[in-house]
Amino acid sequence: MRTMRPTISSRRLPRGVSLIELLMAMGGVSLVITSSAMLLHGVMRAQSESRRFFDDERTSARLARQWRLCGETGEVTRILRQLQTIRLGSIHLKNEGLQILQQITKVPADLNAQLAKLKLLHLFAAPPAWAKNAEPTQP
Numbered sequence: 001m002r003t004m005r006p007t008i009s010s011r012r013l014p015r016g017v018s019l020i021e022l023l024m025a026m027g028g029v030s031l032v033i034t035s036s037a038m039l040l041h042g043v044m045r046a047q048s049e050s051r052r053f054f055d056d057e058r059t060s061a062r063l064a065r066q067w068r069l070c071g072e073t074g075e076v077t078r079i080l081r082q083l084q085t086i087r088l089g090s091i092h093l094k095n096e097g098l099q100i101l102q103q104i105t106k107v108p109a110d111l112n113a114q115l116a117k118l119k120l121l122h123l124f125a126a127p128p129a130w131a132k133n134a135e136p137t138q139p
Contacts, residue, residue: 060076060077063076064076067079067118070117070118070119071117072114072117072118079114079118082111082114083111083114083115083120085111086105086106086107086111086124087105087106088105105124107124
């Protein structure tokens with residue numbers, strides 16, 4: 001006599017998953033989420049850096065256009081590097097309770113002529129307000 005095999009519909013389906021299967025699924029999902037987060041971070045960082053680069057280029061072009069009107073033909077970044085060599089210095093002297101504060105700014109002659117040409121000399125005529133109010137540092 002022939003024995004009857006249970007049909008697919010009458011088979012009992014498993015009610016749950018094993019712990020190993022659950023851990024494997026959670027590991028796979030966390031791997032996908034981590035990879036996605038790293039990809040998004042890279043894309044957002046690249047976008048931020050490119051925006052900063054183009055902002056700098058736009059500002060540099062605007063400054064170059066303004067300086068061309070003053071007759072300057074040099075490269076903006078080179079001129080800005082030269083102007084950054086100008087440093088603000090100060091001497092602090094104390095004499096019997098009287099404090100004498102002297103601001104010193106040494107501007108080389110060639111940069112002085114360039115500042116005059118670019119109409120920036122008035123910026124170096126006196127120290128800025130933040131430098132006047134700065135407390136002297138103790139050596």
